[in-house]
Amino acid sequence: MNKLTSKLKGNKLAQIILLVLYVLITSLSLYLAQASVTAFLLLLFSLLLLYYTELPDRLKWLIAGVVLIGVIPFVSSTGPGYQSYMEVATVVGIYVAMALGLNIVVGLAGLLDLGFVAFFAIGAYTYGIFATGQAANFMPFGTFPLSGESFWIFILIGCFVAALFGVLLGIPVLRVKGDYLAIVTLGFGEIIRIVFNNLDKPVNITNGAMGLASVKPPEIFGYQFVYPNQFYYIVLGILFLVILAVRRFEFSKIGRSWKAVRENEIAAQSMGIHLVRTKLLAFAIGASFSGMMGVVFAAKQTFVDPTSFTLLESITILVMVILGGMGSVPGVILGAAVITILNLQVLTEVTNYLNQLSLDGVISFPEALAPAKMQRFIFGAILIIFAIYRPQGLIPSKNPVFDEESLKEGSKKHRKEQITVEPDKGFQA
Amino acid sequence: MLAEILQSLPQVLVDGIALGAIYAVIALGYTMVYGILELINFAHGEIFMTGAFIGVAMLILMTGMGWLAAMPAILALILVLVVTSILTGFMGVGIERMAYRPLRNSPKLITLISAIGVSFLLQDLVRFITEYKRGNYILTGPSMFNEQFSIKFSSISSSFSDAFFKTSTLILIIAVVIMMIGLDFFVNKTKWGMAMRAVAQDRETASLMSINVNKVISLTFFIGSALGGATGVLFAVQYGTIDPYIGFILGLKAFTAAVLGGIGNIRGAMAGGLMLGILEMFAAANLQLLTGGIFGAEYKDVFAFAILIVVLIFKPEGLFGKAVTEKV
Structure with missing residues (x-):
């Protein structure tokens, strides 16, 4: 194994060939065996491999x-599982963007925010109220619901409103010391x-516990976005901008x-x-994503209803x-993907499998231990284990290190500076 | 409007003192740990909850074996209180040993994250043990001490109405007072208490004075958790129904009480707890009246957090704490 990795190291051509082979094989298996969740996950895994090339x-x-x-989208499109795969991919995208937002607050600025889902709720309600008839209850002018074309503007409005609330919360709170911040944001x-x-x-205004039903779907030039495979592209687009922004901000x-x-x-x-x-800027930018x-x-x-925005979501x-690594963008993307897939796919699949086994009488499996109910246990365990044994996360963050000599030379010869990376020491103390 | 508020005031006070007593004892646990480690022990609310479950489980078990009928109820309660507090005390020590001690020199953020992890882990552990054993994670304890009493406030002045309370409220308040006096005596008058205060002041210097710091920290966790667990039992007896998620929001409010009284200050935590309990009951009873029906009793939790935020902004050292200037 060591021999293999040492041979692969430095050999870019071999890496490309292997990667392409991997993608081909997994796509082919997904194309042929449509119901296989494993093939879908393996195909997603190729992105992680890509990161390590x-x-x-x-x-x-x-x-x-x-x-x-x-x-x-292409290889999963032919089978019956198409929409459910796209649903998973869309939700992963949504959580990746949120985790990247929280990463700015917790990972980069070191402020523990335990009420992060509040900003998500604010965004959701901002669109939900105006895209249903709800707004007619308190707005004296205009006709509601607004058409689906307003969705694109509301992405920006939601971003600003959430950032505004981030600042409003931040102004009183950020004057107090770090650990009180956790409690106040929780509150x-x-x-x-x-x-x-x-x-x-x-x-x-919000229709209380009943929630807001039949929110208008987005629309552009008469084309409506209804199915997960259509939302997938919206999420992908926003996610691209978010990642770009985060990379820009980080350095x-x-x-x-x-x-x-x-x-x-x-x-x-x-x-x-x-x-x-x-600190306020960190709060506002994190909240806006x-x-x-x-x-x-x-x-x-x-x-939209209040039960989607509980403490469990924030945690x-x-x-x-x-899990991914505080301050590390690729790490957080990995962490968000792993946890979302665990939540949506793995836990429910395992629960179904175990239920099936106990129905067949192979084992007697108590309902109370169903893995789908064990989220809190699993998350708690992950938090403790990572805090104690690997506080830097799965993919530790890296800081660019500038070589002084080459910088000096570079300024003389106007040459591009050499940038190497070394592990971020922040969380390894 | 004022007449109506006055009318309900005696009942609000009685309920508020009962709730405040619970907040006060839990706040003690937060404040002691914070005083020594400067760590918000998020798991403390869960220790309280676990105490409530252990207590109810024991009471149900004793009812099943017929012991509860055989001995006087108060004796049974004392037995349950003692056993529960010892169990939760050791649980607190274990949590400190496993989840906090390895991180004592890490950044504070990491320790807080570990504490949140412990809190979630405990919630689910209790949830699935209870659900596994009883098929449902919401437990109702055997009903004890249900005799109603009333204090005739109306005989003092006709603008008050009578306040009603149960025997369990009386037991709760007496037990809490005993616990508080005991703790106050322990911290201020005994050798171990002095060691605790020394470690809280300066851990390194204390260790130079031949104080075993680890032992003192373990002891602090033991006492705080034992008190929290015992309060859990009292809570279960007083309010009847418990579920694994009561600890989090109640712990949060108890932390508010600790901040209100000045964090790290034991007597402050007691006063803060009582104040918060009474304020919250007052808000629950009168918020609708005071705001002309705009805000109802469902905003009482919001009210408690609002107090926390206001205190943190205007008087972060709390009502009874001393302002600390940070040395560089």
């Missing part, structure tokens, strides 16, 4: 784009849920000041970083970030 970044993006836009998440649950009187001035604040507030302050402003995906979620589900997103 040593190809140039542009080529990686290109291949990922081809696999995501072309291969996955905020609950408050938002309780408020949405009870805001059907005196003016019926910019503001990203570096987030990391500085995370490591030592006092030292950061003495280097001229405005603490409150930096969540708000955007809230709008998409509302349109996809066509139904789920936190688990994604911790």
Whole structure:
């Protein structure tokens, strides 16, 4: 095995060939055996392999784009499981974007936010209220529901409203010390849920516990987005922008000041970083990703009610970030994908399998131990184990290291600087 | 409007003191751990919940074996309280040993995450054990101490109405007072209490003074968790029905109480708990009246969090705490 990896290392051609072979084999098996969830998951796994190849970044993006836009929808499209695969992929995309948002708050800026799902709820309700007849109850002008074409504007509106709430929450809270922040955000998440649950009187804004039903689907030039395979492309588009933004932020001035604040507030302050402003920005940007995906979620589900936004959801997103690696973009994407697939596919499949076994009388399996009910147990265990044994997560974050000599030379000869990477020391202490 | 509020005030006070007593004891657990480790022990609410479940399980078991009928109820309750508090005490020590001690020198964020993990793990552990044994995770304890009493406030002034309470409320309040006085004596008058205060002040210097820091921290967790577990039993007897998710929101409010009284301050936590309980009951009874029907009693949780946020902004050191200036 070691021999094999050492041979592969450095040999880009072999890597490409192996990767293409892998994608071909898995796509073929998915194409032929449509009901196989395993084949679908293995095909998704090719993206992780792609990450570990040593190809140039542009080529990686290109291949990922081809696999995501072309291969996955195409090979799964012929069978009966098409919509359910696309549903899973869409939900994965939604959670990846949210986890990337939380990653900015927790991973980069080091602020533990336990009420993150509140911003998701705000986004979802922003679209939900105006895309159903609900808004007519309190808006004196305009006709509601708005048409599906307003969805595209509402992505931006949801983004801004969530960011606004992030700032509103942040202004009072960010003055207190770190660990109080966890409690206050936890409280905020609950408050938002309780408020949405009870805001059907005196003016019926959110329709209370009944929720908002039949939210208008998105529409463009008369083309309606109804099925998961159509939402898949919307989510993919937003996700691309989100990843681009996160990569840009991470290595910019503001990203570096987030990391500085995370490591030592006092030292950061003495280097001229405005603490409150930096933290507020992290809160607002993280919240805005969540708000955007809230709008998409509302349109996809066509139904919004307060039970979708419980504490368990907030903790789920936190688990994604911790599992993948705080501050590491590829890690968080991996973590979000793993947890979502675990939630949607693996746990239910295993539960069905065990139920089937106990129906056949092979084993007696108590209902109480059904894996689908054990989310809290599994998430709790992941949090403890990763906190103790691997706080840097599955894929640790990396900081670029600039070689001083080559920088000096580079400035003389106007040559592009050499950038190498080394592991981020932040969470390994 | 004022007349109506006055009318219900005696009942609000009685209910508020009962609820506040529970908050106060749980707040003690938070405040002791925070005082020593500067860690919010998220799992403390779950220890309280586990205590409630152990207590109810024991009471059900004793009813099944006919012991409960054979001995006086108060004796049975004391027995259950003692056994539960020992069990939850050791559970607290175990949690500290497994989930917090390995992380004592890590960034605080990591320890908090581990604490949340413990909290979730315990919730589900209790959930599936109960569901496995009884088919349903919502438990109702045997009904005990249900005799009604009333205090005739109306004889003082006709603007008050009478306050009603059960024997269990009385037992709850007496037990809590005993626990608080005991803890206060322990912390302020005994050698181990002095060691605890020393570790809270400065862990390293304390260890130089030949104090076994690990042992003191374990002891702190034991006492806090034992008190929390015992309160869980009292809660179950008082309110009847329990489920595995009661600990989280109740723990959060108890933490609010600890912050209100000044975190790290034991007497402050007691006062903060009582205040929060009374305020919350007052809000539950009168919020609808005060806001002209816009906000109902369902906003009482929001009210408690609002108190937390207001305290953190304007007086983060709490009502009875001392402001600490951070040294660089």
